[in-house]
Amino acid sequence: MVSIAPAVLNASCLVDTNIILRSADRLHPSSAQARNAIKFLFRRGMRLCVAKQSLLEAWVVPTRPSEVNGFGYSPQFAANGLSRIKQLFSVLPDSDDIYAEWERIVVAHQVRGKTAYDARLVAAMRVHGINRILTFNGEDFKRYDGILVIHPSECALI
8 A cells, every 4th residue: 555645736647548448437336436546646746647558549449339348429528538637637749758768668577468557657758757547457567677667446525
């Protein structure tokens, strides 16, 4: 369990795509928990960030048909969602440095398949000096030294 100090001013935290999507899908059982965790960290003074990769994923999942694990929404719905995300969170710029760090990480950790997407988030975090991630999938980030995982269940509104 991660200890979240009462004052984390000037600290940054990457928000994983699963948090963004679950907070937007009010019918999902974890939606309230995702929204509460975001509010909790904002109130603690945390700068919440998203990688551009998560913006792409926040387009793909809502516009993908529900038969293939998507939401089945229109592109306009997804565009409105992207606008909202960019209002709420700091968007981290992409750079060649992120790719170079990603390549170093996947080779060093022998990353395979879809977990390469998580490695890219870690690369963006390292390039931007961020060591915290808010996610429901903490196991996906355990292999990376220096990454502090915050699960929404560890956040409580006070």
